[in-house]
Amino acid sequence: RKEVEQDPGPFNVPEGATVAFNCTYSNSASQSFFWYRQDCRKEPKLLMSVYSSGNEDGRFTAQLNRASQYISLLIRDSKLSDSATYLCVVPRPTFGDGTTLTVKP
């Protein structure tokens, strides 16, 4: 089993839709979690940090479920500019392989 697992997608959604990604992790001792966004052929950029049960930043909400060992990322009112690959990170750090989102007009 991989240390961090994500649904690779792709998720194809219309503008304005709400979309959620899940990420499961195997190390129950992990204390901090991150979501990164990576555009095609670019470096990953930090989107959100999750240290407790969750975090909200505008249209983006990250939630942590320690009992089930997963974190989720919810994007509300999707924009075309949200099209990217979303990477879940659990330190050591270990990256998931990413979930690809395409938002269509």
Add this chain to the structure above:
Amino acid sequence: ETGVTQSPTHLIKTRGQQVTLRCSSQSGHNTVSWYQQALGQGPQFIFQYYREEENGRGNFPPRFSGLQFPNYSSELNVNALELDDSALYLCASSFDTSDRVRNEQFFGPGTRLTVL
């Protein structure tokens, strides 16, 4: 921009050669991590340097080695290059403390290595 820079941006080598990639961390950061990212995959952790000492290593052979300098910049060296080493190599810097709290990492633009 994150303030993390990498050089070179692109590199072409042949099998068996050696390569050195460089990374300058963001001002104030003391930790540098290196990753290998193949197409369609997430970044794979190679190793991390904290205050000039190796602080964790992923599942990479010894021909992948590194250094961190007093100014916290870093090098990744790969010997005896293989075709499968072709990938995007990313470095990320962060500020960590002695209790090894894993803080947010900020990535450089990467070096794209092609091995022929």
